[in-house]
Amino acid sequence: MPGQTPSQTVGPFFHDSLSWPGAETLIGSATKGERIEIVGRVLDGDGAPVPDALLEIWQANAAGRYAHPEDGQLKPIDPAFRGFGRCASDAEGRFRFATIRPGRVPGRGNALQAPHINLGLFARGLLRRLVTRLYFEDAPENAEDPVLALVQDPARRATLLAKRVAGDRAVYRFDIVLQGKGETVFFDC
Amino acid sequence: MTDLPEYRREEPGAQPPALHPAYASTVKRAPQQPPIRLPHTLSEITGPQWDRSILRASDDDLTRQHQGAPLGERIIVTGRVIDEDGRPVPATLIEIWQANACGRYIHPKDQHDAPLDPNFGGEGRVVTDDGGRYRFVTIKPGAYPWRNHANAWRPAHIHLSLFGPAFVTRLVTQMYFPGDPLIPLDPILNGVPDPAARMRLVAAFDLETTKPEWALGYRFDIVLRGRAQTPPLG
Numbered sequence A: 001m002p003g004q005t006p007s008q009t010v011g012p013f014f015h016d017s018l019s020w021p022g023a024e025t026l027i028g029s030a031t032k033g034e035r036i037e038i039v040g041r042v043l044d045g046d047g048a049p050v051p052d053a054l055l056e057i058w059q060a061n062a063a064g065r066y067a068h069p070e071d072g073q074l075k076p077i078d079p080a081f082r083g084f085g086r087c088a089s090d091a092e093g094r095f096r097f098a099t100i101r102p103g104r105v106p107g108r109g110n111a112l113q114a115p116h117i118n119l120g121l122f123a124r125g126l127l128r129r130l131v132t133r134l135y136f137e138d139a140p141e142n143a144e145d146p147v148l149a150l151v152q153d154p155a156r157r158a159t160l161l162a163k164r165v166a167g168d169r170a171v172y173r174f175d176i177v178l179q180g181k182g183e184t185v186f187f188d189c
Numbered sequence B: 001m002t003d004l005p006e007y008r009r010e011e012p013g014a015q016p017p018a019l020h021p022a023y024a025s026t027v028k029r030a031p032q033q034p035p036i037r038l039p040h041t042l043s044e045i046t047g048p049q050w051d052r053s054i055l056r057a058s059d060d061d062l063t064r065q066h067q068g069a070p071l072g073e074r075i076i077v078t079g080r081v082i083d084e085d086g087r088p089v090p091a092t093l094i095e096i097w098q099a100n101a102c103g104r105y106i107h108p109k110d111q112h113d114a115p116l117d118p119n120f121g122g123e124g125r126v127v128t129d130d131g132g133r134y135r136f137v138t139i140k141p142g143a144y145p146w147r148n149h150a151n152a153w154r155p156a157h158i159h160l161s162l163f164g165p166a167f168v169t170r171l172v173t174q175m176y177f178p179g180d181p182l183i184p185l186d187p188i189l190n191g192v193p194d195p196a197a198r199m200r201l202v203a204a205f206d207l208e209t210t211k212p213e214w215a216l217g218y219r220f221d222i223v224l225r226g227r228a229q230t231p232p233l234g
Helices: A140-144 A154-160 B196-202
Strands: A035-044 A053-058 A084-088 A096-101 A116-123 A132-134 A161-167 A170-172 B074-083 B093-098 B123-127 B133-139 B157-162 B171-176 B218-219 B222-224
Touching: A035 A053, A035 A116, A035 A161, A053 A096, A084 A096, A132 A154, B074 B093, B093 B133, B123 B133, B157 B222, B171 B196, B171 B222
Parallel strands: A035 A170, A132 A161, B074 B218, B074 B222
Antiparallel strands: A035 A096, A053 A084, A053 A116, A116 A132, A161 A170, B074 B133, B093 B123, B093 B157, B157 B171
16 A cells, blocks of 8 residues: 655745745635635744735535535535635735535534534644634534534634624634633544 | 545655754754644645746746856756656746856855856756756856855756646755765755765766767656645536
Protein backbone atom coordinates (compact mmCIF):
# COMPACT_ATOMS: atom_id res chain seq x y z
CA MET A 1 0.00 0.00 0.00
CA PRO A 2 1.60 3.32 -0.99
CA GLY A 3 2.17 5.62 1.99
CA GLN A 4 0.45 8.98 2.41
CA THR A 5 2.24 12.05 1.15
CA PRO A 6 3.05 14.22 4.19
CA SER A 7 1.56 17.67 4.63
CA GLN A 8 3.82 20.74 4.68
CA THR A 9 3.11 24.34 5.56
CA VAL A 10 1.53 26.65 3.00
CA GLY A 11 4.21 29.21 4.02
CA PRO A 12 3.81 32.97 3.72
CA PHE A 13 3.99 33.34 -0.07
CA PHE A 14 0.86 31.55 -1.36
CA HIS A 15 -1.31 34.57 -2.11
CA ASP A 16 -0.94 34.92 -5.87
CA SER A 17 -1.42 31.23 -6.49
CA LEU A 18 -4.16 30.33 -4.03
CA SER A 19 -6.49 33.30 -4.17
CA TRP A 20 -8.31 34.98 -7.00
CA PRO A 21 -10.64 37.98 -7.18
CA GLY A 22 -14.03 37.06 -5.80
CA ALA A 23 -12.90 33.77 -4.22
CA GLU A 24 -14.56 34.82 -0.95
CA THR A 25 -17.94 35.34 -2.66
CA LEU A 26 -19.78 32.05 -3.12
CA ILE A 27 -22.99 33.56 -4.41
CA GLY A 28 -24.29 35.13 -7.60
CA SER A 29 -27.60 36.76 -8.42
CA ALA A 30 -29.19 33.39 -9.24
CA THR A 31 -28.09 31.59 -6.06
CA LYS A 32 -30.99 30.38 -3.94
CA GLY A 33 -31.11 30.93 -0.20
CA GLU A 34 -30.70 33.48 2.54
CA ARG A 35 -27.69 35.72 1.96
CA ILE A 36 -25.28 35.82 4.86
CA GLU A 37 -21.87 37.27 5.51
CA ILE A 38 -19.22 35.63 7.63
CA VAL A 39 -16.65 37.95 9.18
CA GLY A 40 -13.91 37.16 11.65
CA ARG A 41 -10.30 37.32 12.68
CA VAL A 42 -7.58 34.73 13.10
CA LEU A 43 -5.56 35.17 16.31
CA ASP A 44 -2.45 33.40 17.62
CA GLY A 45 -1.50 32.29 21.15
CA ASP A 46 -0.59 35.87 22.12
CA GLY A 47 -3.90 37.22 20.82
CA ALA A 48 -1.99 38.79 17.92
CA PRO A 49 -3.58 38.78 14.44
CA VAL A 50 -2.45 36.13 11.99
CA PRO A 51 -1.95 38.15 8.79
CA ASP A 52 -0.98 35.26 6.53
CA ALA A 53 -3.69 32.64 6.91
CA LEU A 54 -5.68 31.07 4.10
CA LEU A 55 -9.24 30.09 4.98
CA GLU A 56 -11.31 27.74 2.87
CA ILE A 57 -14.98 26.98 3.33
CA TRP A 58 -17.07 24.12 1.95
CA GLN A 59 -20.79 23.93 2.48
CA ALA A 60 -24.10 22.55 1.28
CA ASN A 61 -26.60 24.64 -0.67
CA ALA A 62 -29.73 26.18 0.84
CA ALA A 63 -31.59 22.88 0.43
CA GLY A 64 -28.90 20.94 2.26
CA ARG A 65 -27.21 19.25 -0.68
CA TYR A 66 -23.51 19.29 -1.57
CA ALA A 67 -22.41 19.87 -5.16
CA HIS A 68 -20.65 16.50 -5.30
CA PRO A 69 -21.41 13.19 -7.06
CA GLU A 70 -21.55 11.24 -3.78
CA ASP A 71 -24.35 13.38 -2.39
CA GLY A 72 -27.27 11.40 -3.77
CA GLN A 73 -29.98 13.03 -1.67
CA LEU A 74 -33.28 13.79 -3.37
CA LYS A 75 -32.92 17.51 -2.85
CA PRO A 76 -32.48 20.18 -5.53
CA ILE A 77 -29.04 20.98 -6.90
CA ASP A 78 -28.45 24.73 -7.22
CA PRO A 79 -26.50 25.31 -10.45
CA ALA A 80 -25.63 28.78 -9.15
CA PHE A 81 -23.90 27.48 -6.03
CA ARG A 82 -20.75 25.36 -5.86
CA GLY A 83 -20.17 25.71 -2.12
CA PHE A 84 -16.43 26.43 -2.08
CA GLY A 85 -14.77 29.70 -1.09
CA ARG A 86 -11.38 31.02 -0.12
CA CYS A 87 -10.12 34.08 1.69
CA ALA A 88 -6.63 35.11 2.77
CA SER A 89 -6.54 37.01 6.07
CA ASP A 90 -5.47 40.67 5.90
CA ALA A 91 -2.85 42.54 7.96
CA GLU A 92 -5.23 42.59 10.95
CA GLY A 93 -6.01 38.88 10.60
CA ARG A 94 -9.49 39.62 9.23
CA PHE A 95 -11.40 37.54 6.73
CA ARG A 96 -14.83 37.73 5.13
CA PHE A 97 -17.09 35.45 3.08
CA ALA A 98 -20.35 36.20 1.29
CA THR A 99 -22.49 33.09 1.03
CA ILE A 100 -25.91 31.61 1.88
CA ARG A 101 -27.10 29.85 5.00
CA PRO A 102 -26.66 26.12 4.27
CA GLY A 103 -29.52 23.66 4.71
CA ARG A 104 -29.29 20.66 7.01
CA VAL A 105 -27.39 17.58 5.84
CA PRO A 106 -27.55 14.07 7.27
CA GLY A 107 -25.07 12.84 9.82
CA ARG A 108 -24.25 9.19 10.42
CA GLY A 109 -27.05 6.79 11.11
CA ASN A 110 -30.38 8.58 11.28
CA ALA A 111 -28.97 11.80 12.68
CA LEU A 112 -29.56 15.13 11.03
CA GLN A 113 -26.88 17.80 11.40
CA ALA A 114 -27.53 21.43 12.22
CA PRO A 115 -26.63 23.93 9.46
CA HIS A 116 -22.86 24.27 9.38
CA ILE A 117 -19.98 25.38 7.21
CA ASN A 118 -16.81 23.28 7.05
CA LEU A 119 -13.69 25.37 7.42
CA GLY A 120 -10.05 24.60 6.68
CA LEU A 121 -7.22 26.89 7.71
CA PHE A 122 -3.65 27.02 6.42
CA ALA A 123 -0.87 29.36 7.51
CA ARG A 124 2.83 29.79 7.98
CA GLY A 125 3.57 27.91 11.21
CA LEU A 126 0.91 25.29 10.53
CA LEU A 127 2.56 22.17 9.17
CA ARG A 128 -0.91 20.78 8.51
CA ARG A 129 -4.37 22.12 7.87
CA LEU A 130 -6.58 22.93 10.83
CA VAL A 131 -10.22 21.94 10.41
CA THR A 132 -13.15 23.40 12.27
CA ARG A 133 -16.87 23.95 11.71
CA LEU A 134 -18.95 27.08 11.85
CA TYR A 135 -22.44 26.73 13.33
CA PHE A 136 -24.99 29.51 13.77
CA GLU A 137 -25.56 30.55 17.37
CA ASP A 138 -29.23 31.34 16.71
CA ALA A 139 -30.05 27.94 15.13
CA PRO A 140 -32.37 25.81 17.33
CA GLU A 141 -31.15 22.69 15.45
CA ASN A 142 -27.80 22.99 17.25
CA ALA A 143 -29.31 21.26 20.27
CA GLU A 144 -29.55 17.97 18.37
CA ASP A 145 -26.36 18.19 16.32
CA PRO A 146 -24.21 15.06 16.74
CA VAL A 147 -20.91 16.86 16.15
CA LEU A 148 -21.57 19.70 18.60
CA ALA A 149 -22.51 16.98 21.08
CA LEU A 150 -18.94 15.64 20.85
CA VAL A 151 -17.70 18.84 22.50
CA GLN A 152 -18.67 18.44 26.12
CA ASP A 153 -17.40 21.70 27.61
CA PRO A 154 -19.99 24.42 26.81
CA ALA A 155 -17.28 27.11 26.69
CA ARG A 156 -15.39 25.14 24.10
CA ARG A 157 -18.54 24.34 22.16
CA ALA A 158 -19.26 28.08 22.01
CA THR A 159 -16.09 28.56 19.92
CA LEU A 160 -17.94 26.82 17.07
CA LEU A 161 -20.92 29.19 17.16
CA ALA A 162 -20.91 32.22 14.86
CA LYS A 163 -22.68 35.17 16.48
CA ARG A 164 -25.15 37.37 14.67
CA VAL A 165 -23.93 40.96 14.45
CA ALA A 166 -26.61 43.58 15.19
CA GLY A 167 -27.93 45.25 12.04
CA ASP A 168 -30.24 44.75 9.06
CA ARG A 169 -28.06 42.35 7.14
CA ALA A 170 -27.36 38.79 8.29
CA VAL A 171 -23.72 39.12 9.31
CA TYR A 172 -22.17 36.46 11.51
CA ARG A 173 -18.95 36.85 13.43
CA PHE A 174 -16.63 33.87 13.76
CA ASP A 175 -13.21 34.49 15.28
CA ILE A 176 -10.64 31.71 15.20
CA VAL A 177 -8.19 31.45 18.09
CA LEU A 178 -5.35 29.10 17.21
CA GLN A 179 -4.00 28.63 20.71
CA GLY A 180 -4.55 29.28 24.41
CA LYS A 181 -7.44 31.14 26.06
CA GLY A 182 -10.59 30.74 24.01
CA GLU A 183 -8.86 28.28 21.66
CA THR A 184 -11.20 27.23 18.86
CA VAL A 185 -12.21 23.58 18.73
CA PHE A 186 -10.40 21.84 15.88
CA PHE A 187 -11.31 18.46 14.47
CA ASP A 188 -9.32 15.44 13.44
CA CYS A 189 -11.03 14.24 10.33
CA MET B 1 -29.90 6.49 4.62
CA THR B 2 -26.92 4.17 4.35
CA ASP B 3 -23.71 5.70 5.60
CA LEU B 4 -21.08 6.27 2.95
CA PRO B 5 -17.74 4.61 3.70
CA GLU B 6 -15.28 6.78 5.61
CA TYR B 7 -11.83 7.76 4.40
CA ARG B 8 -8.81 6.20 6.05
CA ARG B 9 -7.31 8.18 8.88
CA GLU B 10 -3.87 9.58 9.12
CA GLU B 11 -0.95 7.17 8.70
CA PRO B 12 1.07 7.20 11.95
CA GLY B 13 4.33 9.10 11.49
CA ALA B 14 3.49 10.39 8.02
CA GLN B 15 1.87 13.66 9.03
CA PRO B 16 3.59 16.38 11.07
CA PRO B 17 2.32 17.36 14.52
CA ALA B 18 0.88 20.83 15.13
CA LEU B 19 3.71 21.81 17.45
CA HIS B 20 7.25 21.34 16.15
CA PRO B 21 9.39 23.85 18.09
CA ALA B 22 12.35 23.60 15.69
CA TYR B 23 10.03 25.37 13.24
CA ALA B 24 9.66 28.53 15.32
CA SER B 25 6.38 29.75 13.79
CA THR B 26 4.54 26.71 15.17
CA VAL B 27 5.13 27.82 18.79
CA LYS B 28 2.42 30.50 18.93
CA ARG B 29 0.17 29.00 16.29
CA ALA B 30 -0.17 25.33 17.19
CA PRO B 31 -3.39 24.50 19.07
CA GLN B 32 -2.78 23.10 22.57
CA GLN B 33 -6.00 21.11 22.88
CA PRO B 34 -6.14 17.74 21.14
CA PRO B 35 -8.35 17.77 18.05
CA ILE B 36 -11.74 16.07 18.39
CA ARG B 37 -12.17 13.08 16.14
CA LEU B 38 -14.92 13.69 13.66
CA PRO B 39 -16.93 10.83 12.18
CA HIS B 40 -17.13 11.19 8.39
CA THR B 41 -20.47 12.46 7.15
CA LEU B 42 -21.46 13.89 3.79
CA SER B 43 -19.70 17.08 4.92
CA GLU B 44 -16.32 15.30 5.02
CA ILE B 45 -16.84 12.86 2.14
CA THR B 46 -17.76 15.55 -0.37
CA GLY B 47 -15.50 18.38 -1.53
CA PRO B 48 -15.07 20.91 -4.32
CA GLN B 49 -14.96 19.50 -7.85
CA TRP B 50 -12.78 20.76 -10.70
CA ASP B 51 -12.37 20.34 -14.40
CA ARG B 52 -10.02 21.58 -17.07
CA SER B 53 -12.27 24.49 -18.03
CA ILE B 54 -10.80 26.55 -15.17
CA LEU B 55 -7.31 26.39 -16.67
CA ARG B 56 -5.79 29.21 -18.66
CA ALA B 57 -3.28 28.74 -21.44
CA SER B 58 0.26 28.30 -20.06
CA ASP B 59 -0.98 27.45 -16.57
CA ASP B 60 1.06 24.25 -16.88
CA ASP B 61 4.15 25.94 -18.26
CA LEU B 62 5.63 28.52 -15.90
CA THR B 63 8.32 29.33 -18.46
CA ARG B 64 5.82 30.68 -21.01
CA GLN B 65 3.73 33.08 -19.00
CA HIS B 66 5.69 36.22 -19.80
CA GLN B 67 7.34 37.90 -22.76
CA GLY B 68 10.68 36.20 -22.44
CA ALA B 69 12.05 32.99 -21.01
CA PRO B 70 12.83 33.02 -17.27
CA LEU B 71 16.41 32.58 -16.13
CA GLY B 72 17.34 29.29 -14.54
CA GLU B 73 17.44 25.60 -15.20
CA ARG B 74 14.32 24.50 -17.11
CA ILE B 75 12.73 21.36 -15.65
CA ILE B 76 9.75 19.08 -16.26
CA VAL B 77 7.89 17.78 -13.21
CA THR B 78 5.50 14.90 -13.69
CA GLY B 79 3.85 12.17 -11.68
CA ARG B 80 0.64 10.55 -10.64
CA VAL B 81 -1.85 11.41 -7.95
CA ILE B 82 -3.11 8.16 -6.46
CA ASP B 83 -4.82 7.08 -3.26
CA GLU B 84 -3.53 4.63 -0.65
CA ASP B 85 -4.92 1.73 -2.67
CA GLY B 86 -2.99 2.83 -5.73
CA ARG B 87 -6.11 4.03 -7.52
CA PRO B 88 -5.64 7.12 -9.69
CA VAL B 89 -7.21 10.39 -8.53
CA PRO B 90 -8.51 11.96 -11.76
CA ALA B 91 -9.71 15.53 -12.36
CA THR B 92 -8.10 16.98 -9.28
CA LEU B 93 -6.70 20.48 -9.25
CA ILE B 94 -3.03 20.95 -8.39
CA GLU B 95 -1.94 24.51 -7.67
CA ILE B 96 1.78 25.26 -7.81
CA TRP B 97 3.88 28.13 -6.51
CA GLN B 98 7.61 28.59 -6.08
CA ALA B 99 10.56 30.95 -5.86
CA ASN B 100 12.53 31.91 -8.96
CA ALA B 101 15.98 30.51 -9.78
CA CYS B 102 17.57 33.00 -7.38
CA GLY B 103 15.36 31.96 -4.45
CA ARG B 104 13.03 34.97 -4.55
CA TYR B 105 9.23 34.94 -4.59
CA ILE B 106 7.25 37.56 -6.42
CA HIS B 107 5.49 38.50 -3.17
CA PRO B 108 5.55 41.81 -1.27
CA LYS B 109 6.55 40.05 1.97
CA ASP B 110 9.62 38.42 0.41
CA GLN B 111 12.49 40.80 1.15
CA HIS B 112 15.35 38.41 0.36
CA ASP B 113 18.13 40.35 -1.34
CA ALA B 114 18.03 38.41 -4.59
CA PRO B 115 16.79 39.64 -7.96
CA LEU B 116 13.24 39.24 -9.20
CA ASP B 117 12.88 37.83 -12.69
CA PRO B 118 10.41 39.81 -14.83
CA ASN B 119 9.79 36.65 -16.84
CA PHE B 120 8.86 34.45 -13.92
CA GLY B 121 5.74 34.68 -11.78
CA GLY B 122 6.18 31.29 -10.14
CA GLU B 123 2.57 30.11 -10.17
CA GLY B 124 0.82 27.44 -12.15
CA ARG B 125 -2.11 25.05 -12.17
CA VAL B 126 -2.79 21.63 -13.62
CA VAL B 127 -5.69 19.18 -13.45
CA THR B 128 -4.95 15.44 -13.35
CA ASP B 129 -6.04 13.27 -16.29
CA ASP B 130 -8.06 10.03 -16.09
CA GLY B 131 -4.97 8.15 -14.93
CA GLY B 132 -4.26 10.70 -12.20
CA ARG B 133 -1.27 11.97 -14.19
CA TYR B 134 -0.03 15.54 -14.25
CA ARG B 135 2.90 17.36 -15.84
CA PHE B 136 4.20 20.90 -15.70
CA VAL B 137 7.23 22.80 -16.94
CA THR B 138 9.05 25.31 -14.79
CA ILE B 139 12.55 26.32 -13.72
CA LYS B 140 14.36 24.87 -10.74
CA PRO B 141 13.77 27.17 -7.76
CA GLY B 142 16.69 28.48 -5.70
CA ALA B 143 17.31 28.03 -1.97
CA TYR B 144 16.62 31.06 0.22
CA PRO B 145 17.29 32.27 3.78
CA TRP B 146 14.37 32.46 6.22
CA ARG B 147 15.55 33.57 9.70
CA ASN B 148 14.03 30.60 11.56
CA HIS B 149 17.39 30.10 13.30
CA ALA B 150 20.97 31.22 12.73
CA ASN B 151 21.96 30.78 9.07
CA ALA B 152 18.67 29.09 8.19
CA TRP B 153 18.11 28.25 4.50
CA ARG B 154 15.15 26.48 2.96
CA PRO B 155 16.09 23.71 0.54
CA ALA B 156 14.85 24.32 -3.00
CA HIS B 157 11.19 23.37 -3.14
CA ILE B 158 7.97 23.70 -5.09
CA HIS B 159 4.69 24.20 -3.19
CA LEU B 160 1.80 22.00 -4.29
CA SER B 161 -1.84 22.26 -3.24
CA LEU B 162 -4.26 19.40 -4.00
CA PHE B 163 -7.93 18.75 -3.35
CA GLY B 164 -8.65 15.09 -4.10
CA PRO B 165 -12.24 13.83 -4.10
CA ALA B 166 -13.29 14.93 -0.59
CA PHE B 167 -12.98 17.66 2.02
CA VAL B 168 -10.76 15.29 4.04
CA THR B 169 -8.35 14.54 1.17
CA ARG B 170 -7.18 18.15 0.89
CA LEU B 171 -3.38 18.37 0.96
CA VAL B 172 -0.87 21.19 0.82
CA THR B 173 2.70 20.00 0.59
CA GLN B 174 6.15 20.78 -0.80
CA MET B 175 8.31 18.90 -3.27
CA TYR B 176 12.09 18.84 -2.74
CA PHE B 177 14.97 17.96 -5.08
CA PRO B 178 17.18 14.90 -4.74
CA GLY B 179 20.71 15.47 -3.45
CA ASP B 180 19.98 18.88 -1.91
CA PRO B 181 22.41 19.26 1.04
CA LEU B 182 19.88 21.46 2.88
CA ILE B 183 17.31 18.67 3.14
CA PRO B 184 18.57 17.08 6.38
CA LEU B 185 18.74 20.54 8.01
CA ASP B 186 15.23 21.72 7.21
CA PRO B 187 12.91 22.02 10.25
CA ILE B 188 9.82 22.09 8.04
CA LEU B 189 10.63 18.80 6.31
CA ASN B 190 11.90 17.34 9.60
CA GLY B 191 8.49 18.08 11.10
CA VAL B 192 7.40 14.82 9.46
CA PRO B 193 8.16 12.26 12.20
CA ASP B 194 8.86 9.16 10.06
CA PRO B 195 12.13 9.57 8.09
CA ALA B 196 10.85 7.24 5.37
CA ALA B 197 7.69 9.31 4.97
CA ARG B 198 9.84 12.45 4.84
CA MET B 199 11.69 11.10 1.82
CA ARG B 200 8.36 10.76 -0.04
CA LEU B 201 8.60 14.53 -0.48
CA VAL B 202 11.86 14.29 -2.42
CA ALA B 203 11.28 13.98 -6.16
CA ALA B 204 13.27 11.46 -8.21
CA PHE B 205 15.42 12.51 -11.15
CA ASP B 206 13.92 10.74 -14.17
CA LEU B 207 15.84 10.24 -17.38
CA GLU B 208 12.69 9.12 -19.18
CA THR B 209 10.99 12.42 -18.45
CA THR B 210 14.13 14.35 -19.34
CA LYS B 211 13.86 15.85 -22.82
CA PRO B 212 17.09 15.75 -24.85
CA GLU B 213 18.68 19.15 -25.49
CA TRP B 214 15.89 20.84 -23.55
CA ALA B 215 15.10 20.06 -19.88
CA LEU B 216 15.78 17.70 -16.97
CA GLY B 217 12.84 15.64 -15.74
CA TYR B 218 11.70 14.89 -12.20
CA ARG B 219 9.10 12.42 -11.06
CA PHE B 220 6.90 13.15 -8.04
CA ASP B 221 3.98 10.89 -7.17
CA ILE B 222 1.47 12.10 -4.60
CA VAL B 223 -0.57 9.74 -2.40
CA LEU B 224 -3.83 11.04 -0.97
CA ARG B 225 -5.86 9.33 1.71
CA GLY B 226 -7.84 6.31 0.49
CA ARG B 227 -11.21 4.92 1.30
CA ALA B 228 -11.71 2.53 4.20
CA GLN B 229 -14.05 0.56 1.90
CA THR B 230 -14.90 0.97 -1.76
CA PRO B 231 -17.88 3.30 -2.15
CA PRO B 232 -20.93 1.86 -3.92
CA LEU B 233 -21.25 2.77 -7.60
CA GLY B 234 -23.78 5.28 -8.83
